[in-house]
Amino acid sequence: MKNIKLIVATALFFLSFLSYAQPNAGQSKLKVTGKVIEKSTNLPLEYSTITLKNVNNPNQVFGGITDAKGEFSVDVASGNYNIIIEFISFQPNEINNKSITQNTNLGTILLEDGAKQLNEVVVRAEKTTVEIRLDKKVYNVGNDLMVKGGTVSDILDNIPSVSVDVEGNVSLRGNENVKILIDGRPSNAISVTDALRLIPADAIDKVEVITNPSARYDAEGGGGILNIILKKGKNNGLNGTLIANTGYPENHGISGTLNFKAKEFNLFTTQGYSYRKSPGNSFTNSRYLNDDNSTRDYMYENRENERLNKSYNGSFGFDWFLNETLTWTNIVNYRKSSGNNVDDVFQDYYDGNFVYDYTRNRVNEEDGNSQNIEFSTNFTKKFKKEGHKLTIDASVSSNSDKNIALITDSTNNSANVFTDNTFNDQKQNRNLFQLDYVLPIAKNSQFEAGYRGDFLTNTTDYSVITNGIPLPQFTNILEYKEKVNAFYTQFGTKFNKLSMLYGLRWEDSNIDVNQLVTNDFNNKKYNNFFPSAFFTYELNETSDISLSYSRRIQRPRGRQLNPFNNLSSNVNIFIGNPDLDPAFTNAFDLGFIKKWNKLTFNTSMYFNATSDAFQFVRRPNGDFQDGVPVIISTPINLAKEYRSGFEFTLNYSPYKWWKLNSNFNFFYNETDGDFSYTDIDNNVIFQNFDNKATSWFARITSKVTLPYKVDWQTNMSYNGAQKTAQGKNLGVFAMNLAFSKDVFKEKATVSLNVSDVFNSRKRISETYLPGNVDSYGEFQWRERQITLSFTYRFNVKKNEREKPRNGNGQDDGGDFPG
Structure with a gap:
């Protein structure tokens, strides 16, 4: 079993390298190096991405990522390049038409947090990241100690405006008429309450709290919508x-x-x-x-x-x-x-x-x-x-849910014992199809x-x-x-x-x-x-x-x-x-x-x-x-x-x-x-x-x-x-x-x-x-x-900043333009 794991890991490792462009045979290899740090803290930004696109040949693209010290080294062919340095949720830094004819050090590159958008005010904290948008609030489940070893119910009970009672019923601002979505789709569980107790907290990426949903969302849920987004991989490599x-x-x-x-x-x-x-x-x-x-x-x-x-x-x-x-x-x-x-x-x-x-x-x-x-x-x-x-x-x-119960009934003033057998067999099938189209009009529509x-x-x-x-x-x-x-x-x-x-x-x-x-x-x-x-x-x-x-x-x-x-x-x-x-x-x-x-x-x-x-x-x-x-x-x-x-x-x-x-x-x-x-x-x-x-x-x-x-x-x-x-x-x-x-x-x-x-x-x-x-x-x-x-x-940082994913269903939809 260990040998199989080693073979798979090794194969994935080499595939990641094969996926990047390399200089063509016969071309000399030049190194482009540098360091990426966060402007406000001077801390290195590990996993920043560096992309170099040849101005004269757009199909020729080279790239790499920074290490734990924020440093990078990319092999390229000689030419003129548009260079972009990115870190998720930060403003990118662009260097246009840079001539690379020899080994080049770009020096220290500063990145700063993304500017405030029209539809989004981001409050950064170690516990969670709160994104307040035009029609919803997004709570990225971060280093929240309360939910370790818990379930989705435990996560929801730590989200502002949300509470979970002792029976697992979820309410939003005191209203239990809440629609629960998972990855933008209705939960396919027969009992949503039971499903929330089964999914581990560690599988959750973020929770969208939609107190007053727009027409984009399902009309069901008189008290609002809670959309639970499951974790999906985002980082390069393994x-x-x-x-x-x-x-x-x-x-x-x-x-x-x-x-x-x-x-x-x-x-x-x-x-x-x-x-x-x-x-x-x-x-x-x-x-x-x-x-x-x-x-x-x-x-x-x-x-x-x-x-x-x-x-x-x-x-x-x-x-x-x-x-x-x-x-x-x-x-x-x-x-x-x-x-x-x-x-x-x-x-x-x-x-x-x-x-x-x-x-x-x-x-x-x-x-x-x-x-x-x-x-x-x-x-x-x-x-x-x-x-x-x-x-x-x-x-x-x-x-499918199957429950069989045996109920025995007796009293201390009688020798009679009564028994009840209950059988509850539930089956549920759901098919869902959705199409969404977003068209920006001019600059602000x-x-x-x-x-x-x-x-x-x-x-x-x-x-x-x-x-x-x-x-x-x-x-x-x-x-x-x-x-x-x-x-x-x-x-x-x-x-x-x-x-x-x-x-x-x-x-x-x-x-x-x-x-x-x-x-x-x-x-x-x-x-x-x-x-x-x-x-x-x-x-x-x-x-x-x-x-x-x-x-x-x-x-x-x-x-x-x-x-x-x-x-x-x-x-x-x-x-x-x-x-x-x-x-x-x-x-x-x-x-x-x-x-x-x-x-x-x-x-x-x-x-x-x-x-x-x-x-x-x-x-x-x-x-x-x-x-x-x-x-x-x-x-x-x-x-x-x-x-x-x-x-x-x-x-x-x-x-x-x-x-x-x-x-x-x-x-x-x-x-x-x-x-x-x-x-x-x-x-x-x-x-x-x-x-x-x-x-x-x-x-x-x-x-x-x-x-x-x-x-x-x-x-x-x-x-x-x-x-x-x-x-x-x-x-x-x-x-x-x-x-x-x-x-x-x-x-x-x-x-x-x-x-x-x-x-x-x-x-x-x-x-x-x-x-x-x-x-x-x-x-x-x-x-x-x-x-x-x-x-x-x-290969994952503890408080890694991750870009919201264009996921399935309605988890990011067509956010209002900034």
């Missing part, structure tokens, strides 16, 4: 990274990236395996009420979860540079996971005077496995004019147009068998088919300091929700226009103000639609609603950014108005388990939801050894709507869901460089309390710690992080249903985690 981690509770993993880039192609792969246990717990203390709200009896429910997951995540791809203007990219992604979840539920029953009666024990042992495979291809054609390009993307994917076809089929086969007898009320096959065709166009222009971007998107939706066992077929067809508009005014060189508007849609999916998919508790049951309609949102955003020498301040005010918003309601279904009413939770469409608020982000570096990042979000949420249902006595019960609530969220991250170059990072967050239509969610504080030290001459890094130091990251809620139940509950998905990781890099 390079890569290897990461290993271990932790408690058990959290072991190994992953690596490998890249080889030559003149005509680029090969890259990411491979990773993880083994992790995630113990969790919860309890719900319920007081059941008589019609006059007096106490009838009590039930206290306690749960212990022990989740084990073994997962593999791998991808392989290549860029083929067909010529200087045409690139063809192909990527295959494959993920596989298996695991089990033991959910041990104890229900203690008391009478109205809180005198103990008996205990029921329900043990849910669930085994599951899933696999996901996706192939994507991309053609990018660049034309002669800068920014003029055509991209074509296509992808096909297949995903740009036209864009495109098409997107997204075709999805999801089949869920769910059944329950109790003591060997099938339960028809919990057995069904749900078939969900979604066909969405979309066309968009947008136009951007600039007048002096004012930039404008207008867009219009049209989407035609054809949705089938079929319950095959009950022969209940539902088809929903609708088409809608989604306009957008963005205005940015440059107040001066360090500050901008912006105003934007867009219309969005949120389509119900998966668990929200399926009425048969959960039986872990016999008295608290979730049931989906197959008749849910989509929700539509009008979103407005007013933003301001100001930069000082050591401080960057970015703030925005926003307002969202949503019609037919989803709301989860709880109600008794008329059944009883040992005298306890069964409570059903189900989503419904309410009339209106209004959400407004403001947020700000501060990036402050008071000293070279201390960096502070903070994010604060305050929002107001108002719901207007009524709900009615018929109870067991055939009485119509009306519930008013009018609710006004405020909440806030704050996060601060401090990074300090201690003596001996030990980095210490602290992350603290607080989710404020929020009133709901049927109760209240209480405030929660959480803190993470991390330490790291570079070793082996900065080729490797050792990191230690502690997630949820005080074991306080929980969902704490109070629910009150007059005449039914008064309850208090706490839920903790994952207990405190300690992780030790080791990262080794070869």
